[in-house]
Amino acid sequence: MISYRDAIERLLAPLSVLPSETYALADATGRVLADTVTSPLALPSFDHAAMDGYALKAGASSRGGSEHHVHGSQAAGDSGQLAGAGVCEIMTGARLPQGFDAVVAVERTEILQTRPDGTPQRIRLLDDIAHGRNVRRMGTDVPRGANVQAGGATIEPAQIMLLSALGIARVAVVRRPRVAIICTGKELQTGPPAPLSDGHIHNSNGPYLTAALKRAGADVVSCETVDDTVHPYLEALQHAVEAGVDLVISTGAVSMGRYDFVPAALRHFGAQVLFHKVAMRPGKPLLAARLHASPLVLALPGTPMAVAVGARFFVAPVLRAMCGQGSEPPLRAVLASAQHPKPGLRHFLRATLWLDDRGRLQARAVDQQEPFRIQPFANADAWIVLDEQGGDCAAGMSVEVASLELATSLRISAGPPTINP
Numbered sequence: 001m002i003s004y005r006d007a008i009e010r011l012l013a014p015l016s017v018l019p020s021e022t023y024a025l026a027d028a029t030g031r032v033l034a035d036t037v038t039s040p041l042a043l044p045s046f047d048h049a050a051m052d053g054y055a056l057k058a059g060a061s062s063r064g065g066s067e068h069h070v071h072g073s074q075a076a077g078d079s080g081q082l083a084g085a086g087v088c089e090i091m092t093g094a095r096l097p098q099g100f101d102a103v104v105a106v107e108r109t110e111i112l113q114t115r116p117d118g119t120p121q122r123i124r125l126l127d128d129i130a131h132g133r134n135v136r137r138m139g140t141d142v143p144r145g146a147n148v149q150a151g152g153a154t155i156e157p158a159q160i161m162l163l164s165a166l167g168i169a170r171v172a173v174v175r176r177p178r179v180a181i182i183c184t185g186k187e188l189q190t191g192p193p194a195p196l197s198d199g200h201i202h203n204s205n206g207p208y209l210t211a212a213l214k215r216a217g218a219d220v221v222s223c224e225t226v227d228d229t230v231h232p233y234l235e236a237l238q239h240a241v242e243a244g245v246d247l248v249i250s251t252g253a254v255s256m257g258r259y260d261f262v263p264a265a266l267r268h269f270g271a272q273v274l275f276h277k278v279a280m281r282p283g284k285p286l287l288a289a290r291l292h293a294s295p296l297v298l299a300l301p302g303t304p305m306a307v308a309v310g311a312r313f314f315v316a317p318v319l320r321a322m323c324g325q326g327s328e329p330p331l332r333a334v335l336a337s338a339q340h341p342k343p344g345l346r347h348f349l350r351a352t353l354w355l356d357d358r359g360r361l362q363a364r365a366v367d368q369q370e371p372f373r374i375q376p377f378a379n380a381d382a383w384i385v386l387d388e389q390g391g392d393c394a395a396g397m398s399v400e401v402a403s404l405e406l407a408t409s410l411r412i413s414a415g416p417p418t419i420n421p
């Protein structure tokens with residue numbers, strides 16, 4: 001049995017970043033930048049006023065109490081002009097006339113005289129005005145030619161704001177990873193919605209994986225359900241290969257039962273098995289293989305929490321590697337209740353997270369951790385990850401935590417869970 005770390009290393013080693021494609025920025029939200037973006041402009045792209053007021057040249061003549069003639073007016077959108085004598089009325093965002101170096105806010109002046117059209121003609125400064133006051137200098141946000149976003153960054157609304165300000169209308173993004181899902185099990189009810197037949201269950205792994213993968217930015221090209229025999233599974237694999245997918249995820253039939261045919265079927269298909277069985281709980285019987293033509297196959301055990309662990313801790317790193325993103329930075333919280341994990345296994349526990357009255361993130365494992373239970377998963381905020389060698393964990397120690405789903409941030413509850421007596 002392989003350790004989680006070695007399994008991930010083996011899984012990611014042969015992966016390369018997927019090719020890029022060009023998109024209009026407006027359609028690229030949630031996509032991953034293929035290359036570093038360099039700024040074609042300085043931001044601000046010209047010195048401009050931070051306040052509505054008067055532009056002037058700071059110095060001995062700009063002391064509090066000094067009086068000045070107002071010549072001209074400069075609004076946002078006006079082209080540059082040369083500084084004249086006196087001061088110039090200026091609006092927030094307007095280009096600073098060349099030769100001026102400060103702006104006094106209108107409320108820090110007194111109007112002494114107005115013109116017949118009501119515009120100010122002569123003003124008095126209420127305070128001393130220093131060089132650079134209320135001026136936003138060209139290039140102080142982004143210098144021209146600077147690397148503004150690294151390849152591998154996800155384009156969120158904040159990146160859209162930055163790239164739009166830089167006038168970047170099209171971006172190279174990594175192609176979405178293409179994924180096929182195959183759910184095995186003759187107990188899975190197929191066909192139009194109907195009451196369950198005897199011994200049958202609804203397929204929950206397929207819809208879960210589809211939703212989780214789409215949320216993580218993958219292109220789910222198919223989700224097939226097959227029974228417990230080899231041929232339909234091989235046919236589904238063949239469809240996935242023909243569709244040119246990057247990753248096949250199957251669920252079920254990888255354990256020790258009479259009908260657990262997936263390991264043999266993959267070998268029959270010519271797949272190279274990278275590992276089978278990982279020292280972890282839940283999800284131990286997980287298998288990874290590489291098909292000769294290229295797609296990677298992750299055969300997850302069918303039990304719902306084994307699927308959730310497979311998606312969060314195996315599929316997520318694979319998708320990140322395919323998109324040129326490094327490993328996730330580890331997050332930590334204070335363990336709120338002691339744990340006694342089985343030595344030698346990495347444990348993934350569903351947990352509630354909240355901030356205590358000192359602002360520390362607390363994590364309590366939910367009471368019911370059996371891998372068939374879906375209800376506690378749907379109520380959980382996050383995973384607690386306990387190391388293979390960590391031994392018993394006392395309440396109060398620091399533990400690793402991870403968001404519940406792929407490519408989402410930590411969810412935090414309003415307070416500690418209410419514990420049933």
Ligand SMILES: Nc1nc2c(c(=O)[nH]1)N[C@H]1C(S)=C(S)[C@@H](COP(=O)(O)OP(=O)(O)OC[C@H]3O[C@@H](n4cnc5c(N)ncnc54)[C@H](O)[C@@H]3O)O[C@H]1N2
Nearest residue numbers: 183185203204205206252253254255256260301302303306
């Ligand atoms: N003798 C042993 N038996 C088992 C072992 C073992 O080491 N020795 N390991 C157990 C562990 S751990 C797991 S996990 C399961 C994994 O079994 P399989 O991958 O072969 O999965 P199945 O038997 O096909 O299904 C397990 C369970 O999940 C339900 N299931 C399957 N697919 C779906 C689906 N699409 N939606 C909802 N639920 C699904 C299925 O009905 C079973 O109840 O093996 C243990 N056994």
Ligand code: MOO
Nearest residue numbers: 282283284306371
């Ligand atoms: O790994 Mo399994 O999900 O414990 O039953």
